[in-house]
Amino acid sequence: MTTDISLGDGEARRAIEQELETTFLVEAGAGTGKTTSLVRRMVALLREGKTRTDRLATVTFTRKASAHLREMFQLSLEEAYRGEADSERRKRLGDALRDLDRCFIGTIHSFCARLIRERPLEAGVDPEFEEMEESADRAFRRAFWDDYVQRMFVEEKPVLQELAGLGINLDDLRSTYEVISNYPDVVPAATPVPKPNLAHARKEVTRFLTSVERELPETVPHKGWDRLQLVLRRALRLKRILDFNADANLVRLMEALDQTGKMTQNRWPHKRRVTELKHRFDALRDTVVRPALDGWREYLHPILLSAVRPGAEDLRRRRLASGQLNFQDLLIIARDLLRDHTRVRKHLQGRFTHLIVDEFQDTDPIQAEVVFYLTSEISRERDWRKLRPRPGALFVVGDPKQSIYRFRRADIVTYHRAKEIILRTGGRVLELTTNFRSTREICGWVNELFHGIFPKSGTREQAAYARLDAYRRSGDQHSGVFKLETISDRGRRADVIAREDAARIAQWIRSTLDSRCQILEENGTGETHPRDVKAADFMIILRHRHRLHLYAMALESEGIPYEISGARSFRESADIADLLLFLRAVADPDDPVALVSFLRGDLWGVDDNALYDFRRAGGQFSYLTQPPKTAGERIGEAFAILQEARQWVREVPPGAALGRICERLGMIAHGAAQALGDTRSGNLLKAITMARRLSAQGQSFTEIIDRLSQLAGDEDVEEMSVEPGRSDAVRILNLHRAKGLEAPIVFLADPNTTTERAPLFSVNWEAEQPEGHFLVVRNEGFQSRELARPLHWDHRVSDEKIFRKAEEDRLLYVAATRARNTLIVSAHRRRLRESTEGRPSGPWTALSGSIDRALSSPKASATKPPFVPLEELSGQMVAARSRLRRAYGAVAQETYRVMQITRVAEGKGPRVSTYQGSGRGVVWGRMLHRLLESLMGDEALDVEACTEFLLLEEGLPLDEKDQILRMVDGVGRSDLWQRACGAKRRFVEVPFALTVPSSELGVTVGAGETILKGVIDLVFSEHKEWVIVDYKSDPVQNNLAHLVSHYGTQVRHYRRYWERLTGEATKAALFFIETGEVVWMDEE
Secondary structure, X not given: OOOOOOOOOHHXXXXXXXXXXXXXXXXXXXXXXXXXXXXXXXHHHHHOOOOOXXXXXXXEOOHHHHHHHHHHHHHHXXXXXXXXXOHHHHHHHXXXXXXXXXXXXXXXXXXXXXXXXXXXXXHOOOOXXXXXXXXXXXXXXXXXHHHHHHHHHHOOOHHHHHHHHOOOOHHHHHHXXXXXHOOOOOEEOOOOOOOXXXXXXXXXXXXXXXXXXXXXXXXXXXOOOOHHHHHHHHHHHHHHHOOOOOHHHHHHHHHHHOOOOOOOHHHOOOHHHHHHHHHHHHHHHHHHHHHHHHHHHHHHXXXXXXXXXXXXXXXXXXXXXXXXXOHHHHHXXXXXXXXXXXXXXXXXXXXXXXXXXXXXXXXXHHHHHHHHHHHEOOOOOOOHHHOOEOOOOEEEEEOHHHOOOHHHOOOHHHHHHHHHHHHHOOOEEEEEOXXXXXXXXXXXHHHXXXXXXXXXXXXXXXXXXXXXXXXXXXXXXXXXXXXXXXXEEOOOOHHHHHHHHHHHHHHHHHHHHHOOOEEEEEOOOOOEEEEEOXXXXXXXXXXXXXXXXXXXXXXXXXXXXXXXXXXXXXHHOHHHHHHHHHHHHHHOOOXXXXXXXXXXXXXXXXXXXXXXXXXXXXXXXXXXXXXXXXXXHHHXXXXXXXXXXXXXXXXXXXXXXXXXXXXXXXXXXXXXXXXXXXXXXXHHHHHHHHHHHXXXXXXXXXXXXXXXXXXXXXXXXXXXXXXOOOOOOEEEEEHHHHOOOOEEEEEEEOOXXXXXXXXXXXXXXXXXXXXXXXXXXXXXXXXXXXXXXXXXXXXXXXXXXXXHHHHHHHHHXXXXXXXXXXXXXXXXXXXXXOOEEOOOEOOOHHHHOOOOXXXXXXXXXXXXXXXXXXXXXXXXXXXXXXXXXXXXXXXXXXXXXXXXXXXXXXXXXXXXXXXXXXXXOXXXXXXXXXXXXXXXXXXXXXXXXXXXXXXXXXXXXHHHHHHHHHHHHHHHHOHHHHHHHHOXXXXXEEEEEEEEEHHHHOOOOOOOEEEEEEEEEEEEEEOOEEEEEEEEOOOOOOOHHHHHHHHHHHHHHHHHHHHXXXXXXXXXXXXXXXXXXXXXXXXX
16 A cells, blocks of 8 residues: 655655654545545554554544445455565554454444443443434433423422513423533523613603504505504504513513514505604614613523523433433543543553544534543643643544534534644644545636635634645546526525526436436546446535425436435425324324324315214214214225224234334325325335334334324434435435535535524633523524523624634535536526626525536437327327226236135134133233243243233233133143143244135135235144144133134144145144143044
8 A cells, every 4th residue: 555645745645654653633625535544544553563453443423434434444454465565564464354343433422432331330320321312312301301391390499480470481491401401511601680670661662652553554554564564563462461560571562672674655644754753663672672672681591591401400310310321421421531530541541542533623622522531641631631642642634624513513613722732742734635536627616716715824713725736637528617597586486496496407417317428437547438427426415405305306307316315304294294193093092183183184185074074973083983874985994994003003013003004004105106205105114114113112102103203393303215325316415414425416506595593502612611601592483582691692693603604614615525527506696677687696606606607508308208289188188097097907906815814714613702701802812822922932931920010011900810820830731831842843923824725715706816824822843743732711611612613723724734834744733721621623
C-alpha cells in the first residue's frame, strides 16, 4: 500500500501512514478520500506493531458508516498482507486479519457502552443495562411526563396553584420538558426577577382600545376583514369578557395585540384616519406591548422552569434505575467514569491504546471529553482541556466546512478547542485537498464560489476556506454545473412550483435514460471509459424533507425506480392511520366512537346516512351485536371482519394477528396499487414488523396499538419501501442525509424558500459548567407561542443566528460537493410584470447566482403514444372494461383453498359436552396443552410455578391449581407419556401443511386442491413407526363414545397425512387427560 506523494497533499498523506508517534487532526475536504486515509492509518499501526486489533478502536458517526469502514479495513488488510515481503510485518498483518472481529469499529455511543460494560460497578450502573434506541427513549420520556403530571396533581404541589394564577396549564410545559430532557449535562439558566408592574401598560392598552373602537367598520367589508381589523376585533372581544385587573388576563390581551396587523385602506370607513391609527397601533405594540410582555415572560421563566426541571431530573433517575440508558446517558456516564476514576482511566487506556475518530467536526462536547480522557498521558487532571494526548494515540479526521449537525449538539467551537489542544501539545494539523470525486469544472466552480463565502482564517462560528485540487480530468460534454430555472407568477403556491420543478427533473432523467446517454467512469487504475447512464447515477437532494414525496411521484409517473430517504412519510401515512382506526375498534368492542371512526374512515367508507339508518333500525355500535336485517351490507361485512380479527387477537400473538388483519383487509396490495405505492405498502410492512418485535417482547395487543399510535405521530420515524436498498434507483433525500454520499449526476432541487423556525434554546458550551438558556413555548398545531424567556434572550438569539447562518453556508458547501460529473441547481424567479422577473429566491440562491449554463430541455420521448380520435375513445373504453372484467374474473377464480383439519372433522359426529358449563372450555384446554408442551420439552420444569403463572395469565382463580396439577401428574405417570419421554425422536405442537385433492375431503365444488393445515399435540417414533397423541380435556363420564366419535375423524386425518408426509407407518390415539384413558384409532 503506497501513497502518491506527487499529489499536492502527498506529504500529508505520507505522514498519516508513517508518522505513527504523532497525534494528528486531519482536515479532509469533500471527496479527498478521508476514509481511505483513515484505513491506511489503521493498517500502518498494526503493520508496524504499534498496537493490536483488540486494542485499536475506531469511532464513526453512523452504523452504516461503521459497516462500510469495517469492509474497507478488511480489504485493505488483505491487500497489505498479500503485498508485504517482510516476514515480521506479514505476521502482524496475518494476526490482525485473524483477530479482525476483536477490533472495535462503531459509533461513539456503542463505544461508550463498551467502556461502561468494562467497569459497570465504578460507573454506577446495572451490569445488565440496555441501550435504548431513540424511538424507545422518546416513548419512555413521553410516558414519564404523563405520570409526572398525574403525580403533581395527586400530591397537590404548590406550584400548580401558582401556575393557574399565571394562566399556565402544566401540559403547556411539555415541549420545554422534552428539550431540557435532551440536555441532562446542561444547567438551565433561571434567574429570578421581580414581578413587573403592568399598570402603565394596562392604562395605555385600555386608552388605545377605547379610542379605536369607533374607527372599526360596523359590518364586514365587501372583501372581508383585513389583518389589522381582525387583530383589533379580537382584542376588543377579550377586553369585554376578561377582568384586566388580573395580570394574566392583561398579558393575554397584549399577546393578541403583538401582531404585524397589515392594513388595507379601502376596507376602512375613514381612509384618511386609518393611516394615523396604524401608526398608533405600531407605536403601542413596539413601545408598550412588547416591552411589557418581555418583562412578564422574564418574570415567568424561573417559575415555569421550577415546574419542569424536577420532571427532567426524575426522568433520568427513573431511566437509570430501570437499567435503560439512552445515548446521552452513555456519553455522560462514560465521561464521568474516565474523569472521576483515575485507576479506571488508566485501565481503559491500556485496554484501548489507539483511538481513531471519524467525522470529528460533528462531535459534541461530551464526546470530545471522552476522546481526550481516553488518549491522554497518565494524569489525575479532571479538566479535559488541560490534558496532553499520548503521542500517536489519537488520530482524528474531520472537515469543519461540513459541520452541519448543530441541532444534534454538534458544536464547531468544541472542534476549534480540540484543534487548539492538539497543536498546543505537540500534535499536527494536516490538510487533504486533492479531490478524487468531482471533475475539474465542478472543483473550480466550488473554489471560486466558496472563496468568497468562507473566511481566510477560521472564526468562532465558521471554518476557514480551503481549496479543492481536482485529481480527475475534465469530464464529457455533459459534465459541469448547470442551472434549471423555473419562472412563475406572483402568488403561486410552493407545492405548485415544486411539482413543476419535479416534473422537469423527472422528464430530463427519463430522456437521458431513453437516449442511452453515456458518462465517463474511472476504473481501479484511474483510467476512464464511457458507459450508459443508469437510474442509480442520479441523486435528487432537497434542502428540507417536506416535499420529497412530490419528486418521488414525478419519477413514478415517468416509470423511473427510486429510493426515498428522510421523508418520514410514516407519520403522514393515511394507510397507517386507517389501520389504527380498525385496530382500536377491534381492541375495544364497547367503544362506539372507535367503531364509528373506522366505519366512516377511508378504509370502509360508510356514509353518515347509512349510519343514521342503522341506528334508527335499532342497531348498536358494538360489533359483538347482530346488525338489524335492514342494515346496509357494508356494516354487516364490517362487523364480521371485526369479529374475525378479534378471534385472531385471542388465538395468536398480537404481532401475528396484525399480519393476518392486514392480509385480510388487503391493505398492502391496495397501498402498492396507489401513487407512491412502494412506500405506502412498505410503511404497512414496517408497522407489522414493529408489532411482531413488540409482541416478542411480551407487549399486549392494546399496548402495541398505543405504541404504533405514538410512532405514527413521531416525525423522526422513517418511511420504508417494499424493496429497500435497490441497486438501480434514483436516490431522493434531504441534504442532511446526503452528507458523505455522491453520485455522477446530482440535482439540488425544490427552489422554494422555507421559513426557518426561531431558536428555542441556546447553550453556552464554553462555560465551566455548560449553561442552557431555554425558551418556554406552548405548541399550537404547527406553530408555537412564547410563554417565558430567559434574561437577555434577544442577545442570545442574535448570537445563535450567527451560528445558524454559518452552518447554512456549510450546508451549501456539502450540497455543492456531492456531484462527480454533473451538478444541476434548481432556481426560481417570480414574474413581476409581463416582461420582467424578480430576483431569484430559494435555498440554493447563493449557488445558482454564480451559474451561467442553463440545462437544456429534455428531449421528447422517442415512443410517443399514437393519436386517438375522440370518437373512437368510447368504443375503446367499452372494450377495455370488458378485458378488465375478464382478467379480474380469471384472477379472482379460486384455484385452491386452505382448510384446518379441525374443520374437516366438523359435522362428522355428534356434538359433545365440554367444560363450558363450569366456565372453562377452550381456556382450560389451552392451558393444559401449554403445560404438557412445556413439560415434554423440560423435564425439570417447575410445574406448580408454571401453573400459577398460566392461571393468572388466563384470568382463572388460583384455587384451580390443585386439580390441574393432579391431571398433569396423571398424564406424566401414564405409560404413553413414559414411552414418549424415552423416544429419541419426539416433537410437540407440530404444525404441518400439505396439498390434497379437495374430493378426498368430500368437497366437490370450487377449487380442485386444498391446503390442509393442522397442529399435532405430540408425535414420537418407536419401533420404526410414528405414534400420534391428541390430548383432550373434555369430561369423560358417560361421554366417552360420543367423544371418540366426534374427535376420531380429526385424529385419523392426522395419521393419514403424517404417513403421507413421512412415508413411514403411523398410529394415532386420543388421550383423555381427565381419566388418563387412551383410545387407539382403528385402521380405516
